[in-house]
Amino acid sequence: MKFTIENIKAEHQKVKSGADFPQYIQALKTLDVSHYKTYVSDGNTEYFNHESQSVQTGSKYDFLSISDDLNVDSFKIRLKLHQQGGTDYMTFCKDCAENGINGWTMDLHAMTCTYFDRNESDVLTEQVPG
Numbered sequence: 001m002k003f004t005i006e007n008i009k010a011e012h013q014k015v016k017s018g019a020d021f022p023q024y025i026q027a028l029k030t031l032d033v034s035h036y037k038t039y040v041s042d043g044n045t046e047y048f049n050h051e052s053q054s055v056q057t058g059s060k061y062d063f064l065s066i067s068d069d070l071n072v073d074s075f076k077i078r079l080k081l082h083q084q085g086g087t088d089y090m091t092f093c094k095d096c097a098e099n100g101i102n103g104w105t106m107d108l109h110a111m112t113c114t115y116f117d118r119n120e121s122d123v124l125t126e127q128v129p130g
Contacts (some may be wrong), residue, residue: 033048072124
C-alpha cells in the first residue's frame with residue numbers, strides 16, 4: 001500500500017473547515033486512496049486503495065448518538081454552511097448525528113460524496129469539486 005494512516009492524518013490536520021475539503025481530496029488522491037467511509041458515531045474512517053486494501057483510523061472522539069429521525073432538508077442546510085467554511089469538523093459531525101446521518105462514503109474516482117442513514121441507505125449524493 002502506498003499510504004499509511006499517518007500520511008492520511010497529516011493531510012487531515014490541514015483541514016480547518018469544509019472550505020479546505022477539495023485540497024484534502026486532492027492530497028488523498030496523490031496518496032492513491034480510491035475511496036473511504038466515515039462513521040459519524042465515533043469518527044472511525046476506513047481508507048481503501050484500488051486493490052481494496054484498507055487502513056482505519058479507529059475511534060476519533062466520544063460517541064455521538066445518531067438520531068432515528070432522518071431530516072435531509074435540515075442536513076442540507078447544515079452541510080452547505082460547513083462547505084462554506086461556517087463550521088468546524090466536529091460541529092459538522094454533530095449536525096450529521098442530529099439529522100440522522102450515520103456517515104458518508106467518498107469516491108475519489110467519481111468525485112462523489114454519498115451520505116447514508118442508520119440503515120446505511122444512501123440519502124444524498126453530491127459531486128465534489130476538485
